[in-house]
Amino acid sequence: LGPSNKRTRGLTPxxxxxxxxRQKTIDDADDPPRFTLPSISTTSPIRxxxxxxxxxxxxxxxNPTTRVLEASVPxxxxxxxxxxxxxxxxxxxxxxxxxxxxVPDKTKSAVPSTQxxxxxxxARSAASFETISYTPATSTTTVAKGEDTVSAVRSWLAHIPxxxxxxxxxxxxxxxxxxxxxxxxxxxxxxxxxxSGTLWFFDLGVLWGEGKPCEFWAIxxxxxxxxxxxxxxxxRTCSVIxxxxxxxxxxxxxxxxxxxxxxxxxxxxxxxxxxxxxHRKHRFxxxxxxxxxxxxxxxxxxxxxxxxxxxxxxxxxxxxWDDSDSDDADFEVASSEDLEHGSxxxxxxxxxxxxxxxxxxxxxxxxxxxxxxxxxxxxxxxxEARHPLLRPGAMPRMSKAAIEAAVDMVHRDLVEDASxxxxxx
Numbered sequence: 001l002g003p004s005n006k007r008t009r010g011l012t013p014x015x016x017x018x019x020x021x022r023q024k025t026i027d028d029a030d031d032p033p034r035f036t037l038p039s040i041s042t043t044s045p046i047r048x049x050x051x052x053x054x055x056x057x058x059x060x061x062x063n064p065t066t067r068v069l070e071a072s073v074p075x076x077x078x079x080x081x082x083x084x085x086x087x088x089x090x091x092x093x094x095x096x097x098x099x100x101x102x103v104p105d106k107t108k109s110a111v112p113s114t115q116x117x118x119x120x121x122x123a124r125s126a127a128s129f130e131t132i133s134y135t136p137a138t139s140t141t142t143v144a145k146g147e148d149t150v151s152a153v154r155s156w157l158a159h160i161p162x163x164x165x166x167x168x169x170x171x172x173x174x175x176x177x178x179x180x181x182x183x184x185x186x187x188x189x190x191x192x193x194x195x196s197g198t199l200w201f202f203d204l205g206v207l208w209g210e211g212k213p214c215e216f217w218a219i220x221x222x223x224x225x226x227x228x229x230x231x232x233x234x235x236r237t238c239s240v241i242x243x244x245x246x247x248x249x250x251x252x253x254x255x256x257x258x259x260x261x262x263x264x265x266x267x268x269x270x271x272x273x274x275x276x277x278x279h280r281k282h283r284f285x286x287x288x289x290x291x292x293x294x295x296x297x298x299x300x301x302x303x304x305x306x307x308x309x310x311x312x313x314x315x316x317x318x319x320x321w322d323d324s325d326s327d328d329a330d331f332e333v334a335s336s337e338d339l340e341h342g343s344x345x346x347x348x349x350x351x352x353x354x355x356x357x358x359x360x361x362x363x364x365x366x367x368x369x370x371x372x373x374x375x376x377x378x379x380x381x382x383x384e385a386r387h388p389l390l391r392p393g394a395m396p397r398m399s400k401a402a403i404e405a406a407v408d409m410v411h412r413d414l415v416e417d418a419s420x421x422x423x424x425x
Contacts, residue, residue, distance in 0.1 A: 031057045034159045036132040037121075037152065039064055044212045045071045045115035052119065054159045059098075059117060073098075077113040081157060081164050083150075084210055085123075085184040087198050092123030094153055095210040098160065102221070104213035118212055125149050131156075165202055172201035172276050175268035188269045190240065190262040199240065199262060201276050206242065208262075215260075217242045223257055224285040228277040230270050238270050239263045245285065 036053040042061060050061040050070055059078075061071040077100040086093035098117035105114040124147065130140045131152050143152055157164055167186035169177070177185030187198040192208065200207040205218040222228065223243045232238035239261050246256040265273075 031055045033132075033134045035134065035156050037156050038129050038131070040119050040121060043118040043120070045073065045112075045117065052156070054156060071112070071115075073100075073112050073115050073117055075161065078117070078160060078162055080216060081160050081162050082200075082207060082209070083153065083157065083164060083166050084187075084198075084200060084207075085167070085182065086120060086210060087184055087187055087189070093120055094123055094150060095120040096153065096157065097207070097209050097214050099214060099216060102216040102218060104215055106213075116213060118210070118214065120210070121149055121153070123149060165204065165207075167200050167202065171203050173272060175272050176266055188265055188273070191264040192260070192262055199265075201273075203280075217244055217260075219280055219283045220285060220287050221245055222284045224281075227281070227284040228273070230274060232267055232270060235267045237263070238265050238267050240265055240273060 032055060034054050034056060036051055038051050039049055040052045041049050042052070046061060048061070048070060049064070051064045053060045053062060054075070057075050059073045059075060060069060062068070063070055078098045079101065080097075080099040082097040082099075084095045084097065086095045096117070096119055100114055100116065104116065125143050125145055128142060128145050130142050133139050133141070133155070141152070143149060154164075167183050169181070169183050169185040172186045174181070174185045174188050176188070186202075187200045190197060190199045190208075195211070197208055197211055200209060203219075205216055205221075207217075208215045221244050223245055227243050229241040229243070230238050231241065241259055241261045243257050243259050246258055
């Protein structure tokens with residue numbers, strides 16, 4: 001018999017199992033914890049319920065049961081922070097969005113510095129929980145069942161080293177908002193391709209959220225001309241198009257422009273969106289400092305939206321925007337009081353003219369020249385779209401008496417023509 005090729009079971013040493021891929025949490029000396037929110041449902045960078053702890057240099061997502069570190073995001077990568085009232089939920093809810101860049105990374109990279117942080121929690125606690133603060137000493141704060149959670153969220157966000165942006169109904173108010181909408185009225189429902197979401201309008205720009213991925217259009221990134229466009233075929237719905245400048249590394253003067261279109265926006269939202277864009281158009285494509293300087297040189301016209309007037313129950317009375325124009329008074333029908341004041345003023349003017357005589361004629365040249373100089377200083381570029389007599393349906397101001405006289409003349413002509421035709425027959 002030849003030698004056997006059968007392997008014998010020896011007492012050879014076995015290799016140990018590989019270490020788990022996920023590492024246990026370790027509080028490094030150079031990255032101590034600051035504040036912890038327990039059992040938070042996160043959407044990004046992972047979709048799990050975790051203990052969310054902000055450290056001195058990172059944000060850590062820790063499994064509440066196994067204490068395994070699920071994910072970590074560098075704190076220095078965060079450039080924008082938002083606290084949003086979640087729309088479309090039967091109960092109050094908050095959504096927190098932290099962005100590393102305005103434009104999301106579309107390469108699906110797993111690099112922590114490119115990850116967005118998105119999480120939410122109920123506005124009123126469904127169960128009691130405790131938050132942990134580690135500075136200056138470790139302490140816990142209990143949020144009882146049914147209590148507001150926003151104070152705990154703000155305490156956590158206070159450790160994020162960027163300004164917190166929150167929507168405000170005084171900056172933008174949806175035409176479809178109700179008195180119970182609160183600051184949720186600062187957003188409108190829209191679709192990006194087949195994905196539904198909310199467009200949030202801030203004084204500094206527009207946020208597309210609350211789902212992943214979120215995107216932000218800063219005022220200074222929008223092109224000066226047609227940075228925000230509205231298109232509507234039927235008037236029932238409209239599309240909102242944002243045109244953003246792409247900051248390239250080349251030396252060419254022409255910058256690339258990327259357009260993003262949102263569809264299925266309620267047609268009623270055209271007026272508030274147009275007013276929001278018009279009030280900030282002087283800042284499109286400019287930094288805040290440059291926009292403020294150029295606007296102060298051009299004049300002191302206030303471009304801020306009109307604040308809503310609060311009534312007795314604290315709700316906003318009327319929309320937050322103001323589409324009125326100084327020329328709108330030219331198209332109003334004069335009331336009886338206006339006619340009385342107008343006739344008395346005319347009488348006084350005629351008496352003054354009779355008494356002044358040739359003196360007014362002598363001063364006419366100097367007055368006209370001064371008027372020309374003053375008007376020359378305030379001369380602005382002619383805009384046909386804003387000219388009062390070039391608007392659809394525009395007509396000069398007419399008194400009620402003049403309107404009634406014109407109607408009587410037309411009515412008399414029609415009646416006389418009809419009577420003449422009957423006589424001929």
